[in-house]
Amino acid sequence: MSPPSPLQDLVTVASVNFTPVFGDAKATLDKMTSNVLEAAAQGADLVVFPELALLGCGGCTECAALEAACETHQQLAETVPGPSSEALAELAREHDLYIVFGLHEQDPDDPTKLYNAAAVVGPEGVMGSYRKVHLGEPPWVTEGLTFAPGTELPLFQTRFGPIGVQICYDFWFNPELTRLLALKGARMIVCPVGSFAGPGRDESMRTTALSRAQENLVHVVVSNSVGGPGTREAGYSGAALTEGLRPDHYVGHSMIAGPAFPRFGRLVAEAGALEEIVVATVNLQQQDRFQKVFDYRRWRKGRLASASRLIADEFSALAEQSES
Numbered sequence: 001m002s003p004p005s006p007l008q009d010l011v012t013v014a015s016v017n018f019t020p021v022f023g024d025a026k027a028t029l030d031k032m033t034s035n036v037l038e039a040a041a042q043g044a045d046l047v048v049f050p051e052l053a054l055l056g057c058g059g060c061t062e063c064a065a066l067e068a069a070c071e072t073h074q075q076l077a078e079t080v081p082g083p084s085s086e087a088l089a090e091l092a093r094e095h096d097l098y099i100v101f102g103l104h105e106q107d108p109d110d111p112t113k114l115y116n117a118a119a120v121v122g123p124e125g126v127m128g129s130y131r132k133v134h135l136g137e138p139p140w141v142t143e144g145l146t147f148a149p150g151t152e153l154p155l156f157q158t159r160f161g162p163i164g165v166q167i168c169y170d171f172w173f174n175p176e177l178t179r180l181l182a183l184k185g186a187r188m189i190v191c192p193v194g195s196f197a198g199p200g201r202d203e204s205m206r207t208t209a210l211s212r213a214q215e216n217l218v219h220v221v222v223s224n225s226v227g228g229p230g231t232r233e234a235g236y237s238g239a240a241l242t243e244g245l246r247p248d249h250y251v252g253h254s255m256i257a258g259p260a261f262p263r264f265g266r267l268v269a270e271a272g273a274l275e276e277i278v279v280a281t282v283n284l285q286q287q288d289r290f291q292k293v294f295d296y297r298r299w300r301k302g303r304l305a306s307a308s309r310l311i312a313d314e315f316s317a318l319a320e321q322s323e324s
Helices: 025-041 061-066 071-076 083-095 175-183 201-216 238-242 285-292 296-301 305-323
Strands: 010-017 046-048 098-106 114-122 125-131 155-158 161-165 188-193 219-224 255-260 263-270 276-283
Touching: 010 025, 010 255, 025 046, 025 083, 025 276, 046 188, 046 219, 061 071, 071 098, 083 098, 083 114, 083 125, 098 188, 114 161, 125 155, 161 175, 175 188, 175 201, 175 296, 188 201, 201 219, 201 255, 201 263, 255 276, 255 285, 263 276, 276 285, 296 305
Parallel strands: 010 046, 010 219, 046 098, 161 188, 188 219
Antiparallel strands: 010 276, 098 114, 114 125, 155 161, 219 255, 255 263
């Protein structure tokens, strides 16, 4: 038996600042294809699109009224594998790269059950999907009514090692998931997001992306939507900001960050507030260099296994309290 091929360490990543054609998967898929072709021309190994990129993010007044996924969402959702993921998988195969993109995923066993998901495709074909775990709720967003929460934290095997996927809230406000994916062996965390415009939002995104990279010594790739059908008017009162659906207007600033030994985290590339692709080549060996001095994955399985047990026990106790 031949030895396994060494992992690719130099990875060219393309993060897309993207505006979908809201509600039109076919037209959006054409735009995504153009972006993939451009990224491929720049040598990309991985291309990332935002949260729900295929149809667009946004609150739904009909879902809010029904307190469930509306008929329109059910009709537009796709399974994975499905038409769009298979089309992009063919493109990935043709250009020898990986693509991660957000979509409304339909449960193959229950068409009425939908997920806020990210499909992962590559030269091997459709590799699967990640389903968002942390879903917001009214009054600001309706995704917790439209979608069911995900129940798994998969890793996706690529030629440059395992990657984990998180979606928006999962990444910005729930650091446990990034740590779990890193402990499971992820070398890169890919984050399709739908982060809305607001005071200092780009700075908070930058701070959190750098924090996740530093905490876990992994590279992170954030892809965000730009623009959108909503507007954010000046002069909102406090009540207007907290008592209704947020405006569907997105800030962009897709970014790539990661460790560069001996620096724990650095911003590698960042987009602005318009549609564009940011492309950067990262060296994943810059993560591995930290194993000489701070091999926390090995520690957690060895001399600090007690810390893993303590954290697991504390979370189990919290889960039991919520169920009682």
